[in-house]
Amino acid sequence: VQRTGAQIVWECLVKEGVTTVFGYPGGAMLPIYDAMLDYPVRHVLVRHEQGAAHMADGYARASGRVGVAMATSGPGATNLTTGIATAMLDSSPTVFVTAQVSSKVLGSDAFQEVDVTGITLPITKHNSLVTDVRHIARTIREAFVIAGAGRQGPVLVDITKDAQQAKTEFEYPEAVHLPGLYQAPPPDGESLARAAELVDKAERPVILAGAGVIRSGATAALRAFAEKTSTPVALTLLGIGGFPQSHPLCLGMMGMHGEAFTNQAIQRADLLLAFGMRFDDRVTGNIKTYALHARKIHVEIDPSEVGKNVKIDVPVVSDLRAALEALTPMVEARQRDAWVAEIDGWRQDTRSRDIVHRDGNGRLLAPHVLHDLWKATGGGAVVVSDVGQHQMWEAQYYKHDEPRTLITSGGLGTMGFALPAAIGAKMARPDAEVWVVAGDGGFQMTQSELATVQQEELDIKIAIINNGFLGMVRQWQEFFHDKRYAATPMLSPDFMKLAAAYEIPAYRVSGRADVVPAVEKARETKGPVLLEFQVEKEDAVYPMVPAGSDLHAMIRRPGAGEEVRS
């Protein structure tokens, strides 16, 4: 059957199992949008293309399925780029379809023409410009294979308007020819044997679990390994959910805002087992003093990450789940009571300093809000956080037990991510309870997507942690720039009136006693609810390892009984 290029785009998406796409139409995109009406795919009209990209990303992270977003040529495509880069840095499997001006005028600075494949080259796993209708099906098929293979990531397909309009015989290519597509090999037996030997000899091992645990479906395999070897598990920000935080071996988040006992355990370890993580500067601190006593095993699907930041004794380049399932039977079952007890001692010290166990002296503190949100939701929500202080407090105080229940922009640190990503997450998992946790700054970057929430009738709960500042930048100014608050005090709209304009019920909370009732009220309400928590303006995230400092050199929260910074 003869089909237009535009029809072929939708034929392929349907064949790939796509049921939802996020996008925004435009001139060069008209043929694709026209054809859309004849296909069983739900299109979500966004308010800004950045939102579409984050939605596709959130959809992918919540479900593991490839997320899809589309935009027109020129400004439509450039607006996607922040979202594409966000997906790239966090290896989120996504496919972006953009329209391009007709091939006849390509390269002439035609209306709404921009070099999309050039612009997105460094922020995609792969991209292609299609000018010939006969190549559309193959290119889209390849895009899905590439996005989902190995270390996942965004792939962009840019299709000229004339290719969308031209007709050809449609045949869906089941098999693809991608001789250069890198596929990690199965775990190498010799490396596994060396790894097992190091594990058996270790007295003070620590597992560093990253996003790879979740992406490879290795949560059960990780748990089996950790329990058999009695090895404590520290998590990266994106690894949260990969190991239950209620588990006695869980050390919570590591790194710049990791708990003191967690970083202490890493610095004192004699063996680090890095599972699906990449030794980001935010988790290592000063690399020269990082875990000096530890041998290092790195199980990683992407060989370009092995030895990039930290010298590795035993690299295992492989899918993590496959490696763990092979490794666990090779290691000795062993209790490491002394080591676990030593860490628990440090854990008690951390607990005694924890603000959660102290009174806010009449002020509403963000850590208390996140702690109460965790309690009131039974820890079972999918939380989509934005970027900044609230993101770190969420990571510290909302205790996730299940994979894919924390969705956040880790690598790129994209403010404005939370609301649109939550829309994507909710559409991927309609039965999940989805909470946005955002600061007043980041929320304002993409708050126009409140319209999308209503338009799609989505039941999303929104918690704005409003401290009237760009809080994390303010914190750095407080610590490192003599409290010179350049451009960090932030004016916000009246969030109650803003929500009202979108006909979203909203409640303002400024006292601790009102937190849980507000959360409960939001949960009982069908449909979206916005909660604004007016929190202490100048609180800081503790502990903090200043950028580039030794991981054990932490700024601690002023001690119990002392006044909280204000």
Added chain:
Amino acid sequence: VKHTLVARVLDQPGVLNRVASLFRRRAFNIESLTVGHTEDPEFSRMTIVVDTARVPAPIVEANLRKLVPVVDVTDVTHMATVDRDLALIRVRCAPAERAELASLVEIFRGRIVDVAVESVIVEVTGDEEKVNGLVELLRARGIVEMVRTGKVAMLRGSVVETRPAATAAPAA
């Protein structure tokens, strides 16, 4: 420290740009990069000489391998190879000096390929050291202009069996 990487890449538009962009954004330092056709019209071949003082060669290799059109990469630095660099050198040369210059160039198996009144163009092919040797000698006479292709390399002996088979992607 210099490493020589040989990459087999799909002969598609934009592949060179992808490789160059990778080196730029990862701050890898390229000494030279050559690209050309191969025995198989589906593939081109790149010979890349990279300074690995800051980033070790295996990391560079792994990053190259991640580019979808790059089919395989071999670090041939410590393997037995035939490697060649070609230079065209325009050097000052009065008519009276031509014969002497020609015999000098001959020692390096080079030749004079163009003659003007006060200069000649010398062509020389060889491994980098040999070309460097001739360049040093000619420098004293006054090099007006020079262009070098950069290194191309091929493993010695039979490699028919050792080349990794192109792997087909799974139906995801």
